[in-house]
Amino acid sequence: DTAVSQTPKYLVTQMGNDKSIKCEQNLGHDTMYWYKQDSKKFLKIMFSYNNKELIINETVPNRFSPKSPDKAHLNLHINSLELGDSAVYFCASSSTGADSYEQYFGPGTRLTVT
Amino acid sequence: AQTVTQSQPEMSVQEAETVTLSCTYDTSESDYYLFWYKQPPSRQMILVIRQEAYKQQNATENRFSVNFQKAAKSFSLKISDSQLGDAAMYFCARMNRDDKIIFGKGTRLHILP
Numbered sequence: 335d336t337a338v339s340q341t342p343k344y345l346v347t348q349m350g351n352d353k354s355i356k357c358e359q360n361l362g363h364d365t366m367y368w369y370k371q372d373s374k375k376f377l378k379i380m381f382s383y384n385n386k387e388l389i390i391n392e393t394v395p396n397r398f399s400p401k402s403p404d405k406a407h408l409n410l411h412i413n414s415l416e417l418g419d420s421a422v423y424f425c426a427s428s429s430t431g432a433d434s435y436e437q438y439f440g441p442g443t444r445l446t447v448t
Numbered sequence: 449a450q451t452v453t454q455s456q457p458e459m460s461v462q463e464a465e466t467v468t469l470s471c472t473y474d475t476s477e478s479d480y481y482l483f484w485y486k487q488p489p490s491r492q493m494i495l496v497i498r499q500e501a502y503k504q505q506n507a508t509e510n511r512f513s514v515n516f517q518k519a520a521k522s523f524s525l526k527i528s529d530s531q532l533g534d535a536a537m538y539f540c541a542r543m544n545r546d547d548k549i550i551f552g553k554g555t556r557l558h559i560l561p
Contacts, residue, residue, distance in 0.1 A: 367549075375487075375537055377551040390548050424493060436483065437549060439493035 337361050338440040340425050346446045347415055354411045355443045357425030365389075366408035367437065368400060369424040377424070383408050384430065412445075420447045452542050454552035461530045462560050468515075469525040469555050471540030477501075480544045482516065482523045487554070488536040496538070499523065527557075535559045 338359045347353050359366065367390075368380040382390035383402040397413045412419060425440040452473045461467035473482070484496040499507045499516050506514050511528045523542075527534055537556050543549040 375554045377539060377554075379548060379550075382548070422491065426493075436481075436495055436498050437543075438495075439485075442491045442493075444491075 338425055338427055338438050340423075340440040340443050342443060343441060344444050344446075346448065348448055349415055349417060351415050352411070352413045353415060353445070354409055355423055355425075355445070356407070356409045357440055358407050359425075359427040359438070359440075360406065361427055361429070361438060363427035363429045363438070364405055365428045365430055366402065366405075367426040367428075368408065368410050369426065371422040371424060371442070373421070381408075381410075415445075415447045417447050420445055452540055452550050452552040454538075454540050454555050456555045457553070458556045458558065460558040460560055461527075463530055463532060465530055466526060466528045467530055467557065469527075469538050469540075469557065471523045471525070471552055473521050473523065473540070473542045473550075473552075475521070475542060475544065477544045480542055482514075483541040483543070483549075484512070484514070484523075484525045485539045485541060485551075486534075486536045487539065488533075493539075497525065530559050532559050532561065 341356045365384045367382045369377050371377045380394045381400045386402045399411045402408045422442045422444050424442045426437040428437045480501045482499040486494045486496045497509045497512050513526045515524045537554045539554045540552040541549050
Protein backbone atom coordinates (compact mmCIF):
# COMPACT_ATOMS: atom_id res chain seq x y z
CA ASP A 335 0.00 0.00 0.00
CA THR A 336 1.36 3.39 -0.97
CA ALA A 337 1.28 5.75 2.00
CA VAL A 338 1.96 9.02 0.18
CA SER A 339 1.58 9.06 -3.58
CA GLN A 340 2.31 11.73 -6.13
CA THR A 341 1.37 12.00 -9.77
CA PRO A 342 3.02 12.36 -12.12
CA LYS A 343 6.51 11.15 -11.21
CA TYR A 344 8.02 12.93 -14.19
CA LEU A 345 6.81 16.08 -15.85
CA VAL A 346 8.46 17.76 -18.81
CA THR A 347 6.92 20.96 -20.07
CA GLN A 348 7.73 24.23 -21.76
CA MET A 349 8.14 27.65 -20.25
CA GLY A 350 4.91 29.53 -19.82
CA ASN A 351 2.72 26.46 -19.42
CA ASP A 352 0.52 25.74 -16.41
CA LYS A 353 0.82 22.36 -14.70
CA SER A 354 -0.42 20.54 -11.62
CA ILE A 355 1.07 17.90 -9.38
CA LYS A 356 -1.25 15.79 -7.27
CA CYS A 357 -0.60 14.30 -3.86
CA GLU A 358 -2.64 11.86 -1.85
CA GLN A 359 -1.99 10.20 1.50
CA ASN A 360 -3.85 7.24 2.98
CA LEU A 361 -2.32 7.47 6.44
CA GLY A 362 -5.13 9.44 8.02
CA HIS A 363 -2.76 12.35 8.66
CA ASP A 364 -4.10 15.85 9.15
CA THR A 365 -1.12 17.83 7.86
CA MET A 366 0.41 17.84 4.40
CA TYR A 367 3.39 19.64 2.91
CA TRP A 368 5.09 20.53 -0.33
CA TYR A 369 8.87 20.70 -0.57
CA LYS A 370 11.14 21.73 -3.39
CA GLN A 371 14.48 19.99 -3.85
CA ASP A 372 16.83 21.92 -6.10
CA SER A 373 19.66 20.64 -8.27
CA LYS A 374 22.03 20.81 -5.31
CA LYS A 375 19.72 18.52 -3.34
CA PHE A 376 18.67 21.27 -0.97
CA LEU A 377 15.19 20.63 0.44
CA LYS A 378 13.04 23.59 1.30
CA ILE A 379 9.49 23.72 2.54
CA MET A 380 7.01 25.59 0.37
CA PHE A 381 3.60 25.06 1.95
CA SER A 382 1.89 23.23 4.75
CA TYR A 383 -1.81 22.54 5.22
CA ASN A 384 -3.48 21.35 8.39
CA ASN A 385 -7.05 20.11 8.04
CA LYS A 386 -7.33 21.82 4.65
CA GLU A 387 -6.12 25.15 6.03
CA LEU A 388 -2.88 26.82 5.00
CA ILE A 389 -0.54 27.09 7.98
CA ILE A 390 2.87 27.56 6.40
CA ASN A 391 3.53 29.61 3.31
CA GLU A 392 7.17 30.25 2.71
CA THR A 393 8.48 32.84 0.28
CA VAL A 394 7.18 31.20 -2.84
CA PRO A 395 6.12 33.04 -6.02
CA ASN A 396 2.37 33.38 -6.23
CA ARG A 397 2.54 31.40 -9.46
CA PHE A 398 2.49 28.44 -7.09
CA SER A 399 -0.91 27.73 -5.64
CA PRO A 400 -1.61 24.78 -3.37
CA LYS A 401 -5.10 23.40 -3.11
CA SER A 402 -6.38 20.99 -0.50
CA PRO A 403 -9.83 19.62 -1.38
CA ASP A 404 -9.75 17.39 1.70
CA LYS A 405 -7.34 16.23 4.38
CA ALA A 406 -6.02 13.40 2.22
CA HIS A 407 -5.10 15.52 -0.80
CA LEU A 408 -2.80 18.46 -1.40
CA ASN A 409 -2.30 19.47 -5.00
CA LEU A 410 0.20 21.96 -6.32
CA HIS A 411 -0.66 24.10 -9.31
CA ILE A 412 2.03 26.12 -11.04
CA ASN A 413 1.22 28.89 -13.49
CA SER A 414 3.50 30.36 -16.14
CA LEU A 415 6.30 27.88 -15.56
CA GLU A 416 9.86 29.21 -15.60
CA LEU A 417 13.21 27.49 -16.14
CA GLY A 418 14.03 27.97 -12.46
CA ASP A 419 11.04 25.90 -11.46
CA SER A 420 12.86 22.76 -12.62
CA ALA A 421 13.34 20.66 -9.52
CA VAL A 422 12.03 17.65 -7.68
CA TYR A 423 8.89 18.38 -5.71
CA PHE A 424 8.06 16.26 -2.70
CA CYS A 425 4.79 15.93 -0.94
CA ALA A 426 4.77 14.80 2.69
CA SER A 427 2.28 14.24 5.47
CA SER A 428 2.28 14.00 9.24
CA SER A 429 -0.12 13.74 12.12
CA THR A 430 -0.14 16.55 14.65
CA GLY A 431 -1.67 14.20 17.16
CA ALA A 432 1.26 11.83 17.00
CA ASP A 433 4.09 11.91 19.47
CA SER A 434 6.88 12.25 16.99
CA TYR A 435 5.65 14.54 14.22
CA GLU A 436 7.61 12.54 11.71
CA GLN A 437 6.86 13.23 8.10
CA TYR A 438 6.22 10.62 5.47
CA PHE A 439 7.33 11.56 2.00
CA GLY A 440 5.96 10.76 -1.41
CA PRO A 441 8.24 9.50 -4.20
CA GLY A 442 8.77 12.96 -5.64
CA THR A 443 7.89 14.56 -8.96
CA ARG A 444 10.74 15.59 -11.20
CA LEU A 445 9.68 18.70 -13.06
CA THR A 446 11.74 19.77 -16.06
CA VAL A 447 10.93 23.08 -17.71
CA THR A 448 12.44 23.60 -21.15
CA ALA B 449 17.91 32.48 11.25
CA GLN B 450 17.19 29.01 12.47
CA THR B 451 19.36 26.66 10.50
CA VAL B 452 20.56 23.08 10.24
CA THR B 453 24.19 22.60 9.25
CA GLN B 454 25.77 19.48 7.86
CA SER B 455 29.45 20.29 7.50
CA GLN B 456 30.40 17.20 5.48
CA PRO B 457 29.15 17.38 1.88
CA GLU B 458 30.55 13.89 1.18
CA MET B 459 31.92 10.99 3.14
CA SER B 460 33.21 7.54 2.37
CA VAL B 461 33.44 4.46 4.54
CA GLN B 462 34.58 0.90 4.01
CA GLU B 463 31.90 -1.74 4.07
CA ALA B 464 31.40 -3.16 7.58
CA GLU B 465 33.07 -0.14 9.18
CA THR B 466 31.44 2.58 11.26
CA VAL B 467 30.84 6.14 10.09
CA THR B 468 29.50 9.23 11.84
CA LEU B 469 27.67 12.03 10.04
CA SER B 470 27.67 15.43 11.73
CA CYS B 471 24.78 17.81 12.20
CA THR B 472 24.41 20.99 14.19
CA TYR B 473 21.39 23.20 14.42
CA ASP B 474 20.22 26.48 15.75
CA THR B 475 16.95 27.02 17.54
CA SER B 476 15.48 29.20 20.25
CA GLU B 477 12.90 26.57 21.12
CA SER B 478 13.22 24.15 23.99
CA ASP B 479 10.84 21.56 22.57
CA TYR B 480 11.52 20.23 19.10
CA TYR B 481 12.19 17.10 17.10
CA LEU B 482 15.25 15.98 15.20
CA PHE B 483 15.38 13.57 12.30
CA TRP B 484 17.76 11.89 9.95
CA TYR B 485 16.36 11.10 6.52
CA LYS B 486 18.01 8.94 3.87
CA GLN B 487 17.60 9.58 0.17
CA PRO B 488 18.95 6.72 -1.98
CA PRO B 489 19.32 7.01 -5.76
CA SER B 490 15.65 6.07 -6.06
CA ARG B 491 15.00 9.58 -4.69
CA GLN B 492 12.59 8.36 -2.04
CA MET B 493 12.93 10.14 1.31
CA ILE B 494 13.12 7.55 4.07
CA LEU B 495 13.07 8.30 7.78
CA VAL B 496 16.11 6.70 9.43
CA ILE B 497 15.81 7.82 13.01
CA ARG B 498 14.12 10.47 15.14
CA GLN B 499 14.84 12.10 18.48
CA GLU B 500 12.59 14.12 20.74
CA ALA B 501 14.53 16.99 22.29
CA TYR B 502 13.02 16.41 25.72
CA LYS B 503 14.42 12.88 25.83
CA GLN B 504 17.96 12.59 27.12
CA GLN B 505 18.45 9.04 25.91
CA ASN B 506 19.95 8.75 22.45
CA ALA B 507 17.70 7.09 19.89
CA THR B 508 18.80 3.87 18.22
CA GLU B 509 17.38 1.90 15.32
CA ASN B 510 19.30 -1.29 14.64
CA ARG B 511 22.64 -0.22 13.11
CA PHE B 512 21.74 3.47 13.32
CA SER B 513 22.20 5.54 16.44
CA VAL B 514 22.50 9.20 17.28
CA ASN B 515 24.63 11.25 19.61
CA PHE B 516 22.30 14.01 20.76
CA GLN B 517 24.01 16.83 22.63
CA LYS B 518 21.24 19.32 23.40
CA ALA B 519 23.41 21.99 24.99
CA ALA B 520 25.79 21.91 22.04
CA LYS B 521 22.87 21.65 19.58
CA SER B 522 24.52 18.70 17.94
CA PHE B 523 22.81 15.64 16.48
CA SER B 524 25.22 13.24 14.78
CA LEU B 525 24.27 9.95 13.14
CA LYS B 526 26.38 6.85 13.59
CA ILE B 527 26.04 3.98 11.16
CA SER B 528 27.61 0.75 12.35
CA ASP B 529 28.56 -2.19 10.15
CA SER B 530 28.06 -0.12 7.00
CA GLN B 531 26.39 -1.89 4.12
CA LEU B 532 26.35 -1.15 0.41
CA GLY B 533 22.66 -0.31 0.69
CA ASP B 534 23.50 2.52 3.07
CA ALA B 535 24.92 4.54 0.19
CA ALA B 536 22.69 7.60 -0.11
CA MET B 537 22.26 11.27 0.69
CA TYR B 538 21.55 11.78 4.36
CA PHE B 539 19.62 14.81 5.54
CA CYS B 540 19.49 16.05 9.08
CA ALA B 541 16.29 17.93 9.94
CA ARG B 542 14.78 19.82 12.83
CA MET B 543 11.14 20.55 13.47
CA ASN B 544 9.67 22.86 16.09
CA ARG B 545 6.17 22.67 17.46
CA ASP B 546 5.09 25.12 14.75
CA ASP B 547 5.38 22.15 12.43
CA LYS B 548 7.95 23.70 10.11
CA ILE B 549 10.79 21.33 9.29
CA ILE B 550 14.19 22.65 8.30
CA PHE B 551 16.61 20.40 6.44
CA GLY B 552 20.37 20.54 6.25
CA LYS B 553 22.03 20.49 2.86
CA GLY B 554 22.79 16.81 3.08
CA THR B 555 25.80 14.53 3.24
CA ARG B 556 26.45 12.10 0.43
CA LEU B 557 27.66 8.81 1.86
CA HIS B 558 29.69 6.40 -0.27
CA ILE B 559 30.22 2.81 0.82
CA LEU B 560 33.46 1.28 -0.44
CA PRO B 561 33.39 -2.48 -1.03
